[in-house]
Amino acid sequence: MEEESEFRHWDELIPDALGLIFRNLPLQEVLTVVPRVCKAWNRAVNGPYCWQEIDIELWSNRRHEPHHLDRMLQTLITRSSGSLRKLAVTGLQNDSIFSFIAQHAGSLRMLRVPRSDLSDSVVEEVAEKLxxxxxxxLSYCCKLGSPAIEAIGKHCKSLVEFCRNMHPLDVASVSSHDDEAYAIANSMPKLKRLEMAYLRVSTEGVLKILSSCPSLEFLELRGCWDVQLDSKFFKEKFPNLKVLGPRVVGFYEMMNDWEDCSDYFSDGSEYLAWEFLDGEMGEFYEDEIDFGFEGAFYAERLNSDFEPYLWPPSP
Incomplete structure (x- = not known):
């Protein structure tokens, strides 16, 4: 009798609870193992309960054929049945899949699509749906510019965090990104966090953002060499603002200085209230995954968020 009372009827859990549990499992297991356990689990996986938050960024980092990535997104987003709140994916290869995402973005609050081959025109077209x-x-999306940013700012009135980091090699031939800085300033007044590492912005462009975004709490400027920060001015004018950059810290220097996060001065540049984001620096994955979607899928070995710390330090 005691043994029977301790038996847990996992198949009797409501779908919402099962969805919360299954979100903690690897994507491979949710798609291939869980549906075969029992009918209740199969219904949960094929319903919206597991797909309110979709994070396939690590998997998509492995440059798959575009139609493999498109098919995965179409499958998972369709299962969300309009309840999708978070989507993280990298390397979208065409405008059509971004349009598909926007068509199902009625509840979407968090969207990460770095390294995607998107055009200004598609962002302008679907921004209202976001x-x-x-x-x-929108980091490392090299084809996007100020028109897309203005469209996002115009229609996404609740936007408080915006990432527009670039790789130094991608901006080597760009003379200025001030048009993007002004687009941010003119259309995103509620921003609290802004990342724009390696954008070719001027001091004037940054000051325009600061004067137009009074709620800004964190500003990433690593690699923005044209920006000159006056530490005294910033401390007096923006006492609650945390600024990272423009100087870039090399990986080993960063590790050596990890415990010393005091204000840092160098050539007139300063880390104001030096801070690093919470969370792991990187995760390693060993397993090779095959979901049966016409090809082998792989999990990325190194979290893409770790990549900026592998860039060269300031010259």
Whole structure:
């Protein structure tokens, strides 16, 4: 009798609870193992309960054929049935899949699509459908510019976090990104966090952002060599603002200085209230994954968020 009372009827859990549990499992297991356990689990996996938050960024980092990535997104987003709140994916290869995402973005609040081959025109076309966003990451999207940013700012009135980091090699031939800085300033007044590492912005462009975004709490400027920060001015004018950059810290220097996070001065540049984000620096994955979607899928060995710390330090 005691043994029977301790038996847990996992198949009797409501779908919402099962969805919360399955979100903690690897994507491979959710798609291939869980549905075969029992009918209740199969219904949960094929319903919206597991797919309100979709994070396939590590998997998509492995440059798959575009139609493999598109098919995965279409499958998972369709299962969310309009309840999708978070989507993280990298390397979208065409405008059509971004349009598909926007068509199902009625509840979407967080969107990460770095390294995607998107055009200004598609972002302008679908920005209105992304109006519920509070977080957007368009880092390393080299074809996008100020028109896309203005469209996002115009329609996404609740946006408080925006990431627009670039790789130094991608901006080597760009003379200025001030048009993007002004687009941010003119259309995103509620921003609390802004990342724009390696954008070719001027001091004037940064000051325009600061004067137009009074709620800004964190500003990433690593690699923005044209920006000159006056530490005294910033401390007096923006006492609650945390600034990272423009100087870039090399990986080993960063590790050596990890415990010393005091204000840092160098050539007129300063880390104001030096801070690093919470969370792991990187995760390693060993398993090779095959979901049966016409090809082998792989999990990325190194979290893409770790990449900036492998860039060269300031010259």
């Amino acid at each position: 109006s519920t966003l509070t977080f957007l990451d």
